[in-house]
Structure formats: structure tokens, C-alpha cells
Amino acid sequence: MFNTKIIKSRAYVELRGNNEALIEGCDLLKSYTEDEILLSLDNVDLKIKGRKLLMEALTDDRIAITGFIISLEYVY
């Protein structure tokens, strides 16, 4: 695991298959529905599209998402 306090300028996104995603360096949860999650990273937004998306865990700057993930999109 990278320490995001040290590497502040980069977020870390890990995708396991199409049903599990781990995002580190997340600043803000902008919007959350079952089909779409919008997260604010350091200097970009990340849009996760899917079905029955569930935030399994939320800590300081890490989010674990499960569900049927269709796409990950960076929104500038």
C-alpha cells in the first residue's frame, strides 16, 4: 500500500475483477446512488458506474466499493 500522505499528488485505484474497487486518496464523496458514485480525488473526479453499488467500508481517505462495476471514468 502506498502512503497517500507522502505521495499526495496521486490517488491509488485498485480494481479486482468487475465487482470490487478500492480507492485511496479520496477527498470527498460528491454523490452516491445505487448506479453511480462520484468521488473527488486530488485534482480530478472519479465516476464509478455500475449496479447495486455498495460502500463496504469508509475510512479517512479510503473507500471500498462492491457491486457490479460497469465503468470507471475520470471527469476533468
Added chain:
Amino acid sequence: MFIDIFHFTHKLFGYFKMSIEDYHPEAFINLLNKKKLFLWNLMPINAHLFTFRCSLFSAYKVVSEAKSAGVKLTIEKGIGLPFVINKYRKRTGLMVGTLISMLIIMLSNLFIWDVQIVDGDMTPELYAALKRVGCYSGRYIMDYNVTDAKMQFLLENDEYSFFAININGTIAMVELKKRVLPDIEEYDYSYCHIVASDDAQIIDITAQRGDPVVKVGDVVEKGQILVNGETMDKHNVIHPVRSIATVNAKMNKLIEIKIPLKQPEKVYTGNELTKTRIVVFGQQINLFFAEFPDYELCDVESSFDRIKLFNMIRLPIDSFAEKFTEFRIEEKVLNEAEATLIAEKSFDNDIKIYVNDGQLISKTYTTKINTAENCLVLYGDITFIKNIAVVEPFDYVPIPDETTSIPQD
């Protein structure tokens, strides 16, 4: 595995399932996140209603944050062990029973439940030896010094060269190795002749050391010297040696076997009695009153069993059972065929004893009923070849040389 431990920890310490209702619930979630309050299973019901879970320890902070932020927060339910205990706190019997059972489980982990031998079986002798060094079911584990036990066991039991006790949970695994001594034959340096063990006719003779004094075809008597241990060189000087020789000889034996026609026979009466004793944590409990039954004559069969719950979970209970079967002795009258059969078996056994490592050449026998003694008599005649060489030590006294004079002071 991680998920299992994660869920188990939450269930053990308890957590709340909460819901928040706000125009923009994401903002409150971000607020809790910034306050480092751990949430999980965040799920949107609709755009303004989210459900999530938080631990019992952070629930107070979550509620106070919701109050200060003016967010409508509802605690839907509490899940986990603390809530179960709280629910049944007024059922004293249930609580006491649970506590006692937990205490029993905790205490039972402090004792040895079973002793198992690695790559071997438990024998009564080994069971007694292990008990002497404190390795038995019911032994308190905490003050058990396995190093001392190991030393004591090895000192008391010479036949073992290695002994180790590994206590895995409540099971003592005992590892043993038998002492294997090197096969060293001590060489005897004493002087000896080779003599005949029986009356026989020499078939062949091979002397590795010593002078043969008989030849093939000679008939020798028991005790007669076959190979002389006092060898003589060309200067007629005697050199004593330890004779080594193989002397194969042919011999005859007459065998007479008497089989009485009235034989005692064991007849079972059908009366049986089983006496069981159980050993619980090393304490013996007899499940009977009298030690022995009232039978005059009986067979005893002992058995040992380890009791298992549902044939799966080993309990610290050993069961020892002794089965007594009554019988009486009756006299059985044999007919000639039966007596002959027994006599033939006995004759074959005798042949094995006489011939031993030798070679049987011929055997003949006749049977006859002796009415005076009421028995069947078998007269057998066997011819066989065997090694008749046996050693006979002798004391050698050297003859003083007349030419050598010893100076006298």
C-alpha cells in the same frame, strides 16, 4: 478469512444500523469521514436517505455530530453480543448457565484430555509408564514440566532412547523411539575343541581352524572330539587355538508319543458378565460392586475404549471393560482317528525341534492303541542331517622348555 474476522469482531463488540435523512446526506458522510469515524455498508435507499453501520464505540460521536449538524438520524437496530446479553439480562438462569458453561470450557482447557502416541499404539505398560511421569488424561497442564517428565521417563525406561511430549491444546502428543543397540558379537578368545553333540555318522567336515581328527563316513559318539584345538606344527610344537568347524552328520532318532484317549475339554456354560470401569480425568470409577464374579472357572477378556461424543469429539473418559465367560471342564473320549491326528501333530512338532536348521531325510511312524494305559502310542523313526559341532573349551598348560634356564636369585 479477513472478512470473517472482520464480521466476527463486529458481532462480538456490537454495532448499530443507522439511517440518515437529509437533502444532501453525502455532506454528512463526508463530515463523519473527516472526524475519522469508521462506517461500513453505506447504502443509498434514495437520494435523501442513506443507511450505514457504525461500531458501538463511535455511535455516541455519530449521534452528537448529527445533532449539531441538524441531520435526522435514526438508530434502526443494535446487532451483536452486547445487545444479546442486554436482551436476556433478566433471565438469571440462562445467564448463570451460560457463565458456568463458559467457565467449564475455560477450565477444561487447562487439563490434558487425551494422550496420543505418534506412530504407535498405547500399551498397558506404556500407559503406566506415562502415568508415572504425569502424562495422563486429567493432568493439570499449567504446572506440568515436560522437560522433567522427559528426563524421568528416559531414566526409568532404558528401552527408549527418545521421548518428547508436545501438548497441542488439550492433547498430549507423545513421541517415542526405541533404543537400538549395535549388533556386536563379543569374540571369545578361549581355546576349545569341537566335539559331537549327538551320536551320528559324518557326512562332511569343514574345519576353519584346528586339526580334524575324524573323516567322512566315521561314526562318532556324543562328546567325541571332532576337531582338535591343540594343533601341532612341523617342529612338533603344540599351538592351542579356538577351533571353528562345521560338521554335518546323519543321525537317527526314535520318538515315542503317548496320547491319552480321555482328554479334558473346556465347555462354555453360556454365562457371561462384563465389568466396566471408567477413568474420568485420571479418576477411576467402578461401575460394579464385586471385583470378580462367582464363577469357579472363567476366561477373562480385557478391552479398552476411548469414549467419543457423537463418535467424533474425544472426551477425557477412558473405559476399561473385563468380560468374564464361565466354563467347566469335561472329560472327552477321543476315538482312534482323533487321537492319531493329535499324535501326528505332536510328532511333526518334535521333528521340528530335533531337525532345527538341519535337513530331514526320512520319517516313518506307526500307531498302536495301548489298552492297559488307555492311550494311543505313536512310534516314530526319523533320519536327518544336521550340524553336530559344539565347542568344548580346554585349559592349555604350556610345557616348559628344558633348554631354557630361568635365572634364580
